[in-house]
Amino acid sequence: MADMYPKPLSRLIAAFEMFPGIGRKMASRLAFHLLTMDDERIQYISESIRDAKAGLSYCSVCCNITQKDPCDICSSGRDHSVICVMSSVKDLMAMERTCEYDGVYHVLHGVISPMEGVNPEDLKIKELLRRLDGNVKEVIIATNSSVEGEATAMYLSRLIKPFNIKVTRIAHGISVGTEIEYADEATLIRALKGRTAI
Amino acid sequence: MLIENIILKNFRNYEYQEISPKKGINIIYGRNAQGKTNILESIFLSSTARSHRTNKDTDLIRNLQQGYFIKIEGKRDEEPFSIDINCTKITSRSNKRIIKVNDISLTRTGQLMGVLNSVMFSPEDLTVIKEGPSERRRFLDILISQINPSYFYALQEYFKIIKQKNALLKSVYEGGKNRDLIEIYNLKQAKTGSKIIKERKIFIEQINMKSKQNHYDITKGIENLDIRYDCDIPDYSGDENDFYKAIDKIKDKEIRVQSSILGPHRDDIEILLDGMNIRDYGSQGQQRTAILSLKFAEMQIIKEKTGKKPVLLLDDALSELDLLRKRTLLDKIDTNQTFITCTEKRKYMTLDDNISFYFVNKGTVKSI
Ligand SMILES: Nc1ncnc2c1ncn2[C@@H]1O[C@H](COP(=O)(O)OP(=O)(O)OP(=O)(O)O)[C@@H](O)[C@H]1O
Ligand SMILES: [Mg+2]
Numbered sequence: 001m002a003d004m005y006p007k008p009l010s011r012l013i014a015a016f017e018m019f020p021g022i023g024r025k026m027a028s029r030l031a032f033h034l035l036t037m038d039d040e041r042i043q044y045i046s047e048s049i050r051d052a053k054a055g056l057s058y059c060s061v062c063c064n065i066t067q068k069d070p071c072d073i074c075s076s077g078r079d080h081s082v083i084c085v086m087s088s089v090k091d092l093m094a095m096e097r098t099c100e101y102d103g104v105y106h107v108l109h110g111v112i113s114p115m116e117g118v119n120p121e122d123l124k125i126k127e128l129l130r131r132l133d134g135n136v137k138e139v140i141i142a143t144n145s146s147v148e149g150e151a152t153a154m155y156l157s158r159l160i161k162p163f164n165i166k167v168t169r170i171a172h173g174i175s176v177g178t179e180i181e182y183a184d185e186a187t188l189i190r191a192l193k194g195r196t197a198i
Numbered sequence: 199m200l201i202e203n204i205i206l207k208n209f210r211n212y213e214y215q216e217i218s219p220k221k222g223i224n225i226i227y228g229r230n231a232q233g234k235t236n237i238l239e240s241i242f243l244s245s246t247a248r249s250h251r252t253n254k255d256t257d258l259i260r261n262l263q264q265g266y267f268i269k270i271e272g273k274r275d276e277e278p279f280s281i282d283i284n285c286t287k288i289t290s291r292s293n294k295r296i297i298k299v300n301d302i303s304l305t306r307t308g309q310l311m312g313v314l315n316s317v318m319f320s321p322e323d324l325t326v327i328k329e330g331p332s333e334r335r336r337f338l339d340i341l342i343s344q345i346n347p348s349y350f351y352a353l354q355e356y357f358k359i360i361k362q363k364n365a366l367l368k369s370v371y372e373g374g375k376n377r378d379l380i381e382i383y384n385l386k387q388a389k390t391g392s393k394i395i396k397e398r399k400i401f402i403e404q405i406n407m408k409s410k411q412n413h414y415d416i417t418k419g420i421e422n423l424d425i426r427y428d429c430d431i432p433d434y435s436g437d438e439n440d441f442y443k444a445i446d447k448i449k450d451k452e453i454r455v456q457s458s459i460l461g462p463h464r465d466d467i468e469i470l471l472d473g474m475n476i477r478d479y480g481s482q483g484q485q486r487t488a489i490l491s492l493k494f495a496e497m498q499i500i501k502e503k504t505g506k507k508p509v510l511l512l513d514d515a516l517s518e519l520d521l522l523r524k525r526t527l528l529d530k531i532d533t534n535q536t537f538i539t540c541t542e543k544r545k546y547m548t549l550d551d552n553i554s555f556y557f558v559n560k561g562t563v564k565s566i
Contacts, residue, residue: 112379114366119376147358147386154382 009035061131063107063124065089079103081137085128085156087111087149095142098188103140106131111148112155120155129159138166140195157198168195199315199509200273200534201241207267208260210236211561218565219535222552223528226539232558234539238318238511241537244270244281245316245509247297247307255285255293265293270314274506279313315508317497323489327477331466338467341496342401345503349397356390359383360458368456380449387461388442394462395429396436402427402467408495409488416487416526423488424470431460483519490519490527497533510536 005013009031016027034042058064059071062083066072082103086092092105108123132139139160143149157167170191201219206212211233226234235251239258242250249258259266265286272279282298297304299313325333343350363383370377406425413423434440445452445460452459469476469488476488501507510533519527528536543555543566555566 114362114369114376114379117369119369119374120379147355147362151362151379151382151386154385155379158382 058124062105063109063127064092064105065107073104081135082140083128083131083136083138084140084142087143087152091142091144094188095192098192100188100192103138108143108152111143111146111152113148123152125156125159128156132160132163132165136165138168140168140170140192141198142170142192153198167198169198170195199507201270201314201509202273203269203271204237204240205267205269206237206240208263209240209266209268210258210260212236213260213561215561215563217556217563219537220552220554221534222554223536223538224554224556225543226537226556226558226563227541227543228558229541233561233563234558235320235513237558237563238320238513238537238539240268241270241314241509241511242316242318244268244283245310245314247310250318250320251322254291255295256287256291259285259287259293263287272314274313281310281314312504315500315504315506316511317493317500317508318511318513319490319493320511320513323493324485326492327469327480327485327489331464334467334469335463335465338398338401341405341499342397345499346397349394352390352393352397356387356394356462359386359390360461360463363387363458364456367453367458371453371456377453380453381446384442384445384449387445387458388438391461392436392438392441395427395441395465398462398465399427399436404499405492405495408498409491412494412530413488413491415530416491416523418522418526421484421487422472423491424468424473425492426468426470428466428468429462430464483523486519487523494530507533509533512536512538514539 012031012034013024013027016022016030017024019027022030034045055067056065057069059066059069059074061070061074064071064073079102083106084095084101084103085106085108086095087108087110089107089109092107095101095105106124106128108125108128110118110123112118112120112123128139139156141153141156143152153169157169160167200221204215204217204219206215206217208214217237226237228234239249239251242248243258249255252258265284267285268281268283270281280298280300282301283295284298285293285295287293297307297310299310304310326337339349339353343353363380366374366376366379366383370380402425409425410423413421431441431444434444441461445458448460469492471480471484471488474480476485480488497508497510543557557564557566
């Protein structure tokens, strides 16, 4: 079907299709919408994309997205002996909003999911293991309670155990199927406080 | 539950029909292909938002018409309710459906559940006996999920684990290096799988007790019905560690076939009549009786857990039973309202109290 469009348009559609959760239909809708926008907006969009990519990078310590390296959290006076492992930056932001946590983070950028071809080596796990020196006392694993999040947590806890570091898992007082990103602060605080050893 | 009025417009072979069913037994009779089942179908549809025999809503629209309309009015614990279903054809295969309860449009179909409770007995039920294990697991899973939502979540999780594990097995078979990950999925499979098997076993025990009694009553004690959960996991008594050991042992085989071959997704339910597998040894009438005993057990369990007596829909369900079995069955029915379809009026004349008759002929219904 895309063959019927002029080449620049089908390229634009293909570009939108690269985003997660966006299929052909939605991609065409976005592309056609873009065509109706005035030049000023188009420029704003393309500049934001370019600047974001140029100005942001992964923190060399925790793999969070940052403008400076190491990131604000890693270079602050927070408790560096506790590392909370998150599967995404969005989850990290949610945890930060609670203002309850004073340790540092590590972002995996994904969870293990053979169905989608995501294997342990595709995640920032090596980077995490490198951080486990004598100063780290506890690793909190705060992945979702989904099958993938649980499998990732189990995999990590097995890797970390030999380091003789306490590994805990946040409690999910969150109802089944709820994503951390969308959970309210109160629930997250409870989940954090009720974390258990695994 | 009590249905007091039904209006059908352009539904199946009905152009316009009003029916006023009564408390007790409503017998809908007429020759073949006149529209008896269509009436029960409209009730079942208003109860569950789906037909018991088709997934295509457009099948339900009367030929050459643009849409159908069903209205059902009745009482639920003395509280009046009404359900409207309005379906309009958009193209030959798609349609738009608006469901209203007490004149308010529903935003999600799920909200219809529980407004009108009904249990349907139809010839299609026999698939539970005649078809493969997946039909029996489906019967069991639907029933337990209705009553126990956490079972439903466990099932969803389990299927997700199996999907992930199968994808992993495939990638390991194709030379992927993450063989050690299998252990993690096996642990999860054993944990969630054990929960499912445990629930199923508890439930099968309840179903068995009730359906055994039902079958005993219907056959006047001549036949013995037994329903057992058939779990293939060796040396397994419910401990998830044993489950784990069993799948760990067959790891290489599972990699070779790139699939999880042991667990509740492969289990079966054995239906035995006097110790023999009813699928191979039972006569038509015996199979029919067994499925009735089983469905009655389902109804009793739903009633126990929800506290409401559902409307009973018996489509053709009695046709292969002899008179004695029929009578005992009807005596057993503990509901406020039953609909029965059959081809002849005569055979039911012997039954007493609270019976109404409706004669169906070419898409018109006459109260007799
Ligand atoms: N969409 C439709 N439009 C018009 N007529 C239809 C439609 N769908 C089914 N029918 C007709 O309805 C009739 C079947 O109705 P139904 O299944 O209720 O029969 P029945 O009375 O239960 O028969 P039996 O005793 O054989 O079970 C058939 O004549 C069929 O052609
Ligand atoms: Mg019929």
